[in-house]
């Protein structure tokens with residue numbers, strides 16, 4: 045067999061040249077350079093039907109009613125729906141929209157939209173634009189092809205989408221047209237959640253009720269809602285688009301399945317917070333311009349640890365709004381990347397041997413008046429309250445760590461959680477030195493005989509200093525870290541919708557708050573004064589949850605051992621993590637809190653497990669294809685050449701007795717042997733892979749199939765990679781068709 049195509053690497057060299065010569069893209073705002081767009085506040089939210097637009101377009105009475113609806117987190121009243129729809133349409137038409145869509149979040153991890161034009165006919169048959177209250181409140185997409193995990197069989201195609209009025213409608217721009225998007229929930233005809241958003245909203249309600257109950261104990265006005273606030277930090281990679289299109293693995297699986305380690309990766313630590321390259325900066329500016337118009341408060345941007353890795357963080361908002369905006373931001377980021385000839389990678393582990401990407405989900409609780417309930421205050425009462433909320437979180441993670449782990453399970457995230465670069469799959473909470481000391485003091489209860497007031501004073505709780513927030517007190521290895529006035533869930537994957545993880549955190553904390561309220565009340569009933577009752581319950585919670593607190597290095601092997609001694613679950617891979625969703629106790633909790641019915645949880649499990657299986661199947665198909673059509677042909681070509689050279693040389697030098705000649709010939713043959721050995725092993729592993737895949741496909745249960753893939757197939761993928769990468773390091777550069785790490789990560 046001979047490979048005569050001399051241009052195997054031609055496309056790669058063209059890509060290198062294209063990527064290396066591109067200029068930063070400039071964009072125009074109203075025909076003027078973007079640098080003249082003016083202050084952000086001048087156009088922030090201009091593409092959204094926000095309060096200002098509503099006030100402008102709606103009769104006062106309707107505006108007030110709608111605002112009330114939003115504040116209370118309710119669905120829209122039918123009697124104002126027509127008026128609101130009309131106003132929204134007028135506004136959208138002014139903005140140049142011709143169509144509308146209910147924009148929702150099925151369980152694909154992406155968003156979905158089905159467009160309808162405003163076109164209608166009046167009684168005289170004249171073309172007009174029309175948009176009714178019914179169309180605003182509910183729409184009925186033919187939704188049979190969305191993953192539902194068996195919730196809705198395909199013959200029952202009806203799924204409804206209904207506007208979530210808390211999330212403002214917005215205009216989505218296309219090159220040749222604009223669409224009014226109406227953020228919606230997606231439910232089946234009998235009300236079962238089919239999307240990411242409905243359960244999040246339910247969890248927020250559950251949490252609000254339990255938090256209000258605690259406030260009630262403290263004698264506070266609980267008429268407003270307690271909201272969960274969220275600020276998701278989004279990490280991502282950018283590489284030149286030309287490279288992306290030459291990598292079947294990035295295109296199909298979102299990550300490189302093979303690729304030799306470059307001589308330089310992230311070891312110099314020169315990328316993190318480094319100066320941002322012009323092309324990338326130009327990209328970020330255009331992204332942010334779009335985000336601002338959509339009312340997405342992007343705040344920080346910087347280079348991340350790995351080469352070609354970046355981060356964007358917005359200002360926090362109410363959880364459901366933050367979740368919507370994060371999804372929308374991801375869409376915008378992806379779309380704008382194309383305009384800059386960049387490919388955006390949201391996969392959790394696009395490249396081996398350098399950091400992967402996550403989403404740090406900052407989370408807190410806030411009273412209707414804006415008080416952050418996880419922020420210590422200046423009065424003993426406020427600080428007692430703070431301790432109740434803090435320990436309720438500890439209780440939540442202590443009892444439901446596995447559930448939170450399950451909520452962040454995916455094939456992509458497994459690569460992060462398993463590697464020493466991201467929080468491990470073991471859930472624990474980091475509190476920092478100061479709080480740890482306070483909780484330890486509370487635990488030791490040395491001041492047990494003092495009056496509560498004295499105890500508070502001694503513990504330094506009557507006036508807690510604002511908790512140390514500087515970076516030295518940070519533990520970046522913790523999956524769930526307290527950072528002064530909020531928790532940061534760091535284990536969420538970069539490609540995730542944050543809704544499900546948030547819903548599970550909300551569920552866990554709701555349960556914690558519920559237990560605290562119950563215990564405080566029961567002590568009060570026995571005649572214990574409030575402050576003492578609270579302190580006692582907090583102390584019990586501190587003792588009970590001690591095992592979940594960990595201040596050390598979460599990446600270390602010692603922690604894995606220590607966690608196992610403590611009995612903390614370490615669910616390393618997705619299939620075992622997802623099983624948690626099927627446990628009776630977890631189902632019972634989610635049902636009681638009104639977040640998921642048993643059938644809904646089972647469907648989540650099925651959707652996620654199916655997704656895991658499909659992800660791996662795609663990876664297997666892709667790597668097989670790459671090995672057979674790219675790697676092995678390049679190897680054969682080199683082998684042929686080495687063999688021919690070795691014969692030619694030995695023939696022309698035959699009869700010459702010279703040690704140097706023997707050494708050279710020996711070297712050629714050694715190289716030939718080596719390449720042949722790797723090619724042979726590669727071939728063998730491909731055959732083993734087929735056997736393992738057949739075994740996986742024989743399993744009659746999703747869970748079992750997932751386990752075979754996790755336990756047997758993944759290892760073979762790694763094995764394949766090893767041989768491919770060894771070959772990449774030996775085969776002449778000019779024969780190698782795939783963009784290399786050193787090119788993808790550094791040329792842009």
Ligand code: ADP
Nearest residue numbers: 273274275276357358359360406407408527530
């Ligand atoms: P840090 O330095 O602790 O990471 P930043 O100020 O950089 O804090 O904020 C990180 C993210 O946390 C941002 O998205 C920010 O808006 C968000 N955040 C800040 N306060 C809160 C809060 N109370 N609730 C939720 N998110 C918050």
Ligand code: MG
Nearest residue numbers: 277404406532
């Ligand atoms: Mg942070």
